[in-house]
Amino acid sequence: MSQDRLTSLAERLNGPGADALAGLADGEILAAWDETVAAFLDPASPERREIQDGLVRSSRLSPEGLEAGLAAVLGGMRGEPATRLFAEAAALRPDRWPSGFALVVLSSNLPALAVQPLLPALAVRRPVLLKSPSAEPLFAPSFVRALVRRLPALEPAVAALTWPGGDVALEAPLLERAGVVLAYGDEEAVADLERRTAEAGGARFVAYGPKTSLAVIGRDAAGTGIGAAGENREDGGLARDIVVGLARDVALFDQRGCLSIAAVYLEGSEPAARDLADALAAELARLARKLPPGPADPPAAAAVQQLRAEADLRGLHRPRLEEAPGHSLPVGAGTVIVEPDPAFQSTPGLRTVRVHPVPDLHRLQQILAPWRRRLQGAALAGASAAALAPSLTDLGISRITSPGDLQHPDAPWHNGGVSPLTALIGG
């Protein structure tokens, strides 16, 4: 990789790339896009087979976890949601769309994230350079190749490359020529890139920094349901689909996504929280077989063991995840802790979740206030939880769903509260 190569690329994107995109109809792009997404959703397709092993390794998910993760990311990026996104774009005065390619700096923690900025860029006819992280260099280039194969006219308008992040000299010609920079990453890396973008000439800069998510379960969500051992309960046990949904929202991507749940706030008493924790632990144990965790990162595993020991030392309720009585599952299968202190805390990951009993959900806005703009999603169940939606939105939460749907955003989703189209064209 060289400065000259990137300079030529930038000029290609801004010249022939922009012209090529301008000449394409929405229908052509969407057709090629849908076919490409379908190919990457199909484990038997040549495109998937080519990168499957490498993607399992680089994503550090199990094969089943990768399959589920790709379905979650790609599933909402085709068909009706994609068409809807293009319709929204068309309503945004195309004659006023700014020029200059979009430089997208991706992060490595989740596979296939490249599609989330790529589709909107095509919708607003903005040429795109996707920079993949060194830790996951496979998906974006493979997807772009497959897309261009299906619509060769796109070739000058899209590119996906990898180079070591933070290389000031290498990135300078890109920052000077880009019209907009979308940056996914931690605060330090994003701040550094934002500063250099401003110094280079001030392309629009949009940051997608680290965030986390939570669930809120209202008292009225309880009803005839299923207990932790699968028994029918008439005494108000939480409905099974809520528990199953919560577990999925914790477990998908091994909890590495910004829409992964780190905490559940249950309107009710500590005994009710213990019941929920038991049911959640049992479901996470079942999911550990169906959606096995990937290899655990040793520092994260170490941090989880610290949390577990601290919980035990404080006498907190911590149901064990077991594959059979007396046989515990690996640390990556999950950890559930009932935490009486309502303060929200993020977790080290590895499917670690705290369940907080809260007598009055109206306190939640105050409890979550320190996390304003660092929360991404909320899974809500029950009318009293649903009533919190406006206040949660005020805190910066951009996605509110039922448990189980949180990690399936679709194409028009406003990541970080920002429309994917507005991120690219401003206004």
Place this chain on the structure above:
Amino acid sequence: MGAMADDLVQRIARFLRDPGAGRFEALTLEAFAFQVERIPAVRALAEARGALPGRVADWRQVPAVPALAFKRVELGLDSGGGEAETFRSSGTSGRARSVHRHAFPGLYRAAIDASFPRFCLPRPAPPGGVPMLSLIPPRADLPDSSLSFMVDYVLRRWGAPEASAYAFGAGRDGGSLDASAARRWAEARERDGRPGVVLATAFALAAWLDAPEASGERHRLPAGTVLFETGGFKGRGRELARPELLARVADRLGVPPDRVVREYGMTELTSQLYTDVLAGGDPELFVAPHWVRVRVLDPEGPSERLEEAPPGEPGLVAVFDLANLSSAVHLLTEDLGAIEPGGLRLLGRAAGAELRGCSLAAEEMMALRR
């Protein structure tokens, strides 16, 4: 505190002085039982893990108290009016501070007596004491720092009063260097030729080397001078990679890498581990004194009792420290390490509860910072 407690403290103190004065295995089980009886949090952990005294036959089965717990839980014996100290961690890197109520500071001093000279003092020990320069703030500045407690004690115990000095005070942004005092001490050693000991955190050392007032200074400290280095940078300022730090110390102070002793300790423990470089040991491997055992545990294991990682494999460092009688004799640290034939190699910290989501993986974050 009671006669039983006093007796156990005395026997542990004797064992620290003389490994022939007791049996490690027997003392560990006594110490554990003592803590279960008197520290509710330790009892709660033992009950939760099904590992109360009577069911524990070996120190490895003693449940390890997580270092994290010192930030939230009362984990110290009531001294019953006897001498006691309260130590707090530095609270750097934006994290909550650990609080360690130390009911037996005499054991802390005994641990220092039994280890510091062996690992850190020039040999033969000069009459009249060893010139010492501390770039660690004195206790008067940081009364709740266990490191300052240690350094004050070391200077009183072995330092030559007329040739010892402090050159770092507490203050904002990690403290303030007195570059003039450091320079005067170094120049005095160059004149009198007496090898001494410089005690410093990596942060303070780098501050001295980078100080504008010290720009261009080069000292040739006498052969035999020892640098005692501890603490790291802890998220403050520009971190120097270790090879660079050692190279700069050799160039600017004349202290070669084989005279740089590293110390591994923490607020939550009483005893320290050291690199045994003065005896020709590996400069990257930490050695424990005879009353301390170090294991590396596999953090990915399913079991509530973490298993030992194979030699050379990374894992969570667990320390059994008999001198830590007033809180947790068995501590699960937040550090990663690996056991090698010559000792413990430290590999970094366990991850905190950092936000992930759309953020970079830890490896990329580290790469960006280099």
